[in-house]
Amino acid sequence: QVQLRESGPGLVKPSQTLSLTCTVSGGSISSGGYYWSWIRQPAGKGLEWIGRIYTTGTTNYNPSLRSRVTMSVDTSKNQFFLRLSSVTAADTAVYYCAREIVVVVAARAHWYFDLWGRGTLVTVSS
Amino acid sequence: QSVLTQPPSVSGAPGQRVTISCTGSSSNIGAGYDVHWYQHLPGTAPKLLIYNNINRPSGVPDRFSGSKSGTSASLAITGLRAEDEADYYCQSYDSTLSGVLFGGGTKLTVL
Numbered sequence: 001q002v003q004l005r006e007s008g009p010g011l012v013k014p015s016q017t018l019s020l021t022c023t024v025s026g027g028s029i030s031s032g033g034y035y036w037s038w039i040r041q042p043a044g045k046g047l048e049w050i051g052r053i054y055t056t057g058t059t060n061y062n063p064s065l066r067s068r069v070t071m072s073v074d075t076s077k078n079q080f081f082l083r084l085s086s087v088t089a090a091d092t093a094v095y096y097c098a099r100e101i102v103v104v105v106a107a108r109a110h111w112y113f114d115l116w117g118r119g120t121l122v123t124v125s126s
Numbered sequence: 127q128s129v130l131t132q133p134p135s136v137s138g139a140p141g142q143r144v145t146i147s148c149t150g151s152s153s154n155i156g157a158g159y160d161v162h163w164y165q166h167l168p169g170t171a172p173k174l175l176i177y178n179n180i181n182r183p184s185g186v187p188d189r190f191s192g193s194k195s196g197t198s199a200s201l202a203i204t205g206l207r208a209e210d211e212a213d214y215y216c217q218s219y220d221s222t223l224s225g226v227l228f229g230g231g232t233k234l235t236v237l
Contacts, residue, residue: 046230047228047231062225063223108157110160110178112174112177113172116171116173
């Protein structure tokens with residue numbers, strides 16, 4: 001079955017760029033018409049959607065993070081990536097990658113996440 | 127503060143029924159966007175429980191059910207079991223924010 005796994009540095013210095021990789025195994029990232037997303041959860045807080053990418057490279061970002069987020073995809077490696085620039089302590093969180101589905105009904109797009117990785121903790125500290 | 131409001135905690139004894147509410151507004155649930163629910167045990171991958179308001183993915187027991195009315199949605203769990211103890215999140219789309227949003231989460235304790 002398809003599985004997602006996040007990887008990357010667990011510690012990033014303030015003002016630097018956070019970089020994470022999500023590796024998709026058990027299936028092709030290019031099949032099924034799925035979108036691929038990043039979500040984070042600061043300690044003791046709720047989930048926050050960061051953004052999504054399609055295998056064509058099309059992206060949508062959370063407006064609150066848009067100026068600092070870049071997502072990309074490498075279909076040959078079955079991986080997609082997150083870069084978050086100019087990080088501060090507020091960016092300390094568990095970061096999840098997820099597979100996202102969209103259902104369009106009556107001109108409304110309904111997005112949800114049917115598969116998640118286990119998450120990776122990223123701490124921003126000097 | 128989340129735009130989707132959930133109670134911070136709910137509890138129930140084994141075998142009982144509990145419900146978790148998710149209250150939104152006219153720019154998300156009230157605008158006709160579907161609500162989805164996730165179960166999350168810390169340290170594990172969140173699990174999709176309910177999608178498009180009422181649908182259960184394969185493998186999710188029918189003890190879990192979802193509903194939606196107006197600007198709110200609810201997750202009901204019947205026949206509570208110890209393994210149901212987890213955090214539960216609702217999720218929808220907001221047209222004002224132009225993005226996906228989650229509720230603040232509800233911690234379910236099985237007494």
